[in-house]
Amino acid sequence: MKTRDFNKILLLGSASPRREELIRRMDIPYRKVSIDFDEKQFPFNNVEELALLKSKSFDRILQPDEVLLTADTMVKSEGMILGKPEDEKTAYEMLKRISGKTHLVETGVCMRSADSFISFSDITEVVFKPLNEEEIAYYIEKYRPFDKAGAYGIQEWIGLIGVEQIKGSFYTVMGLPTHLVWENWLKFNEKA
Numbered sequence: 251m252k253t254r255d256f257n258k259i260l261l262l263g264s265a266s267p268r269r270e271e272l273i274r275r276m277d278i279p280y281r282k283v284s285i286d287f288d289e290k291q292f293p294f295n296n297v298e299e300l301a302l303l304k305s306k307s308f309d310r311i312l313q314p315d316e317v318l319l320t321a322d323t324m325v326k327s328e329g330m331i332l333g334k335p336e337d338e339k340t341a342y343e344m345l346k347r348i349s350g351k352t353h354l355v356e357t358g359v360c361m362r363s364a365d366s367f368i369s370f371s372d373i374t375e376v377v378f379k380p381l382n383e384e385e386i387a388y389y390i391e392k393y394r395p396f397d398k399a400g401a402y403g404i405q406e407w408i409g410l411i412g413v414e415q416i417k418g419s420f421y422t423v424m425g426l427p428t429h430l431v432w433e434n435w436l437k438f439n440e441k442a
Contacts, residue, residue: 256439258363263308263320268403272426273319278435283308285320295331297322297358298369305360305367312364317438320360323425325400327353332400341390344401345408350380355400355423361434368434372427374418376404381412 260280262273273280287307289300304320312318325332327347335341358371389408395401402408404416404423421428 256435258315258317258435258439260435261308261312261316261318263304263318266321266397266425268405268425269321272421272424272428273431276428276432278432283318285309289322289333295324297324297356298360298371299358301358301360302367302369305362312362314364316363317435318360318362319431321357321426323355323357323399323422325353325355327351327400334399335396335401337396338390341395341401342386345381345386345389348376348378348400348402349386349412350378352377353400357422357425357427359427359431361431361438363438366438368437370427370430370434372419372422372430374416374420374422376413376423377415378412379414381408385411 256279260273260278261283262270262280263283263285264270270282285304285307287304300322301320304322305318308318332344332347335344352375354373355376356371356373358369360367360369389395393406395403404413404420416423419427419429
């Protein structure tokens with residue numbers, strides 16, 4: 251199989267190492283860019299809207315061969331949005347809340363070129379087994395999940411031992427609905 255030649259480069263407007271890993275594994279040519287955006291200043295209830303606001307915060311005009319990708323992920327459990335925990339206590343409370351229950355993970359994405367944009371989101375249901383206090387404490391101490399919505403990374407130890415079932419995309423839970431990103435990446439490359 252010959253790798254595909256693309257006429258665009260993706261600008262990844264995310265500090266998430268997980269998103270960067272996924273884009274790299276998709277063989278999409280990319281460059282990381284920095285976007286000055288404080289999520290805490292905006293209501294955390296619509297991930298597509300947040301992804302679009304992040305995109306609009308990019309500080310320069312896009313070139314014809316560039317596509318900017320921004321994204322945001324949220325975890326919702328029993329009607330409550332679980333953002334990124336500020337400390338160990340908050341992380342513990344979040345993990346206790348999702349323990350033994352089903353919760354939703356939604357990732358919103360905005361992809362924008364010089365002349366068009368699209369935003370979309372994807373939702374996945376995740377079922378965790380009941381987690382005991384020692385498992386929660388161990389995970390928080392060893393993995394420090396303070397940069398993760400819902401206080402966990404599905405690809406980490408807690409996901410390996412705790413996730414009983416998912417309905418939807420594993421990669422949406424990791425922070426990027428790769429199947430939708432790929433579909434839209436191809437559309438941006440057709441336009442050139």
